[in-house]
Amino acid sequence: MSDIHTVDARGLSCPQPAMLARQALEKMDKGTIEVLVDSTTARENVSRLARNSGWNVTVEDQPEGSYRIMLKK
Amino acid sequence: MSSVSRFLTSHWGPILTGLVVGILAPILVKLGNPGNMGICMVCFARDIAGALGLHQASVVQYIRPEIIGLLFGALIAALIFREFKPRTGSAPLVRFLLGMFAVFGALVFLGCPWRAYLRLSGGDWNAIFGILGLIAGIGIGIVFLRMGFSLGRNRPAPKALGWMMPAVMIALLVLLIAAPQFGRDASGNPTGPIFFSEKGPGSLHAPLIISLAIGLVIGFLAQRSRFCTVGAIRDMILLRDSHLLNGIAALIVAAFITNLVLGQFHPGFENQPVAHSNGWWNFGGMALAGLAFTLAGGCPGRQLFLAGEGDGDAAIFVFGMIVGAGFAHNFSIASSPTGPAAFGPITVIVGLVICVIIGLTMREAKA
Secondary structure, eight states: OOOEEEEEOTTOOTTHHHHHHHHHHHHOSSSEEEEEESSHHHHHHHHHHHHHTTOEEEEEEOTTSOEEEEEEO | OHHHHHHHHSTHHHHHHHHHHHHHHHHHHHTTOOTTOSSOHHHHHHHHHHHTTSOOOTTSOOOOHHHHHHHHHHHHHHHHTTOOOOEEOSOHHHHHHHHHHHHHHHHHHTSOHHHHHHHHHTTBTHHHHHHHHHHHHHHHHHHHHHTTOOOOOOEEOOHHHHHHHHHHHHHHHHHHHHOOBOOBOTTSOBOOBSOOOSSSGGGOOOOHHHHHHHHHHHHHHHHHHTOOTTHHHHHHHHHOOOTTHHHHHHHHHHHHHHHHHHTOOOOBSSSOTTOOOOHHHHHHHHHHHHHHHHHHTSOHHHHHHHHHTTBHHHHHHHHHHHHHHHHHHHTTOSOBTTBOOTTHHHHHHHHHHHHHHHHHHOOOOOO
């Protein structure tokens, strides 16, 4: 059982969501990171960054129109 | 439609957008726009400011339909793909000031990043200094981002807020077509309220409907592909991500070939259209612009496309650009083909100092 690290990047301008996600990825060799964003651009940028770093990416749409991006390795 | 969307959000999206811009922008020049100015957000903001009487530089006054088309192209894409999400509240006042300073810097160079790449593709080697300055300014912005710079979070806003900018653009379109004139002064000069250049770059434009249509196409593609002429360099330096930079490479290559085919490639430093050859201030002006755009989160085109998605803060940035363009001419900041204006260089220095202060002081407020 590992802790889930959460990054809340909702409402932030480019490139801050991707920067915050990368900081979280760099701190962890493996595990689970949850990134919350509320724009499709941030969703794409964070997903691309994580995939390029070898992380498994799944995205869940949240009811209020934001996205929960789960990064696993 | 979803396969189109998937393609445009894939790594092919920015490349396709860059190719389309690279082909259509030189065609706009062929059809009447000023040299190497098929698309230029800053020059067009300046022309709109002049047309509205915010400055009296009689050679740069026209309501550019491309700007209207770009916003509506982005709006249509956002509506179709459910990305029209009105939002605001991320330091709008600072964004207005950044829009002003970005325009001051860009008008010392004479072009936004879009035009810097288009000038390069037309053989205007002065653009090299501008692009180097742009990279330097983005680099300084990245230092502040790494230090924790943030303009804070936006929050969802009522739908009505997202429709304000399209409404403004409709008003501009009406003013463009109606071009109301209240009369002439004793010397016979039009007294406005709308001014259109009778000579100079402002008098040079492609047919309205073509400018509007090309704006729509580019706005649609750019909204889907997140095309950004500043983010391209920023993401490469900051995140080692070439996703957007591929689009800029495509733009430069496509525009170079199109210019060559249309007989519009004229290599050299001197006598370039709507340009000067002072390398230091081409560099300095774009360094200021690059820093201001980076702190605001994207290039002027991207700000316009975000405004089309309902982003009120990006819309405020665009207004900062238009108002700033008015000041740039009234205060002798904007360069002319003969070189930097009297107060261009000092404004670049003051602008850099103010943007550095913004970069050092703006942090996300803790709740």
